[in-house]
Amino acid sequence: MTVLDFINRLLGREKPSGTMARERLQLVLAHDRSDLNPELLEQMRREILAVVQRYVEIDIESCDVSLETEDRVTALLANLPIKRTREFPLPPDHDQPGVLGGEGKNVAADPAPRDQADGAEVAGNDDATLATEGPAAPQNPEKPQQVMPQ
Amino acid sequence: MTPMDAVTTASARTILICSGKGGVGKTTLxxxxxxxxxxxxxxxxVLDADFGLRNLDLLLGLENRIIYTAQEVLAATCRLDQALVKHKQQPNLALLPAGNPRMLEWLTxxxxxxxxxxxxxxxxYVLIDAPAGIEQGFKNAAGAAREAIVITTPEVSAVRDADRVIGLLATMDVKPVQLVLNRVRPKMMAIQEMLGVDDVTDILALPLLGLVQEDERVIVSTNRGEPLTLEDNPSxxxxxxxxxxxxxxxxxxxxxxxxxQRQGLRARLINRLRKTTGLF
Structure with a gap:
């Protein structure tokens, strides 16, 4: 460690490399251990979102589904902010792309989950699987019908 | 009676020594x-199960005394005690050398x-020195062991590979699995420029069996073919x-x-600051 490194450390400018090593390992091991390839994980993620969408309207943009490992147990953490609940759930065989609309493409086009460096953080600060943002009271019945398939 | 029954019914402890990554100290351990x-x-x-790249004979200083190997024992062209190489100073210790690398093709x-x-x-005690990797050679060796010691170093690549091996051992019903952390550099750990002991044990979630400090004497002992534990006052x-x-x-x-345990001034200073100011 050079004097400059030392000063940077003292000023809190730089994380010690051992801490970085631990954080990088934890992330990479969560994926190694799950034995899911990124493609399958992405597929699962899309299907989970579709199911949840049947019951509540969620904010697709800020949804996060990631893997996290602690004590050799890997957990799938989903942080799905709810915009509003649906009064009647959509039927199971509803037209998925129709429900997801333009937003659905965003989900599919997301980079591989491993690239989401903030994944662990987002999942970490929210132990619940569903996080509600603002009032989640039932809204006017017209809204859900708008996304109902014809 | 299956071949494994002889291992499980014996009173001996059959221990696999493995790491996943090569060069972390399996054979030395x-x-x-x-x-x-x-x-x-x-x-x-001690059984050298690294048929491809055998080295246990060299580290024990027994390379010139090998006549038969595991290969001849399996082919029944010699008896086990003919193939076993007794250690000069420690006659309680015997090595069964690895056979020809071509054994890999047919060994089950x-x-x-x-x-x-x-x-x-x-x-x-039967100690099985596993080959690096997680392929068939490793699986053969792991399949013959009842328990295991995973050795790793405080480096991301070694810890990741160890994790893969631990996962495989869990599916093979090898237990208990214990951890040895090798090449520990206390000074670098104290200033957190290296994965700490707790980091590695937390991540791998294994009971810690030993900590081995980085020690130049290991190189000298390897050169001589005299393990450090032969000495009365070891390093x-x-x-x-x-x-x-x-x-x-x-x-x-x-x-x-x-x-x-014993921190240098710089490490103490950093730690003190970290605790009092919460800077990092």
Whole structure:
């Protein structure tokens, strides 16, 4: 460690490399251990979102589904902010792309989950699987019908 | 009776020594642990299961005394005691050398179990030095063991590979699995420029069997083919290997994290600042 490194450390400018090593390992091991390839994980993620969408309207943009490992147990953490609940759930065989609309493409086009460096953080600060943002009271019945398939 | 029954019914402890990644100290640990256990009065057989790249004979200084190998024992062209190479200073310790690398082509898990079973009949401890990797050679070796020691170093690549191996061992019903952390550099750990002991044990979630400090004497002992544990006053790494042997035998020897034991001024200063200011 050079004097400059030392000063940077003292000023809190730089994380010690051992801490970085631990954080990088934890992330990479969560994926190694799950034995899911990124493609399958992405597929699962899309299907989970579709199911949840049947019951509540969620904010697709800020949804996060990631893997996290602690004590050799890997957990799938989903942080799905709810915009509003649906009064009647959509039927199971509803037209998925129709429900997801333009937003659905965003989900599919997301980079591989491993690239989401903030994944662990987002999942970490929210132990619940569903996080509600603002009032989640039932809204006017017209809204859900708008996304109902014809 | 399957070949594995001979291993499971024997009173001997058949222990796999593995790491996933190469070059982290599997063979060094096997050699030193073998000598240390023999010095504690145990009958020990060490089996070099790294048929592709065998080295255990070299680390034990027995390379010139090999006549037969595991290959001839399996082919029944020699008896086991003809193939076993006894250690000069520690006659309680015997090596069963790896055969020709071409053995890899035909060796089955059952063959490996047969060999381990034969060794278990006549020993207190059978140490199997696994090859690096997680391919068939590793699986053959793991399939013949009842318990395992995973050795790793505080580096991301070694820890990741160790994690893969631990996952595989869990599916193969090898237990208990214990951890040895090798090449520990207390000074670097104290200033958090290296994965700490707690980091590695937390991530891998295994009980810690031993901590071995980085020690230049290991190189010297390898050059000579004389494991450190042969010495009466061993260097820090040698003492660590002796402690591992004692813990294996059930003795309670406290594990001291050397990075927390004696810190330099700089590390103390950084730690003090970290605690008081919460800077990082």
């Amino acid at each position: 096997t050699a030193n642990l073998g000598v240390a256990l023999a010095r504690l009065g145990k009958t020990v057989a 898990p059952e063959d490996m179990q047969t060999i381990a079973g034969l060794l278990a009949e006549r020993s207190d 820090p790494a040698g003492q660590a290997y002796l402690n591992i042997a004692r813990r294996l035998c059930g003795e309670e020897i406290p594990l001291i994290d050397p990075s927390k």
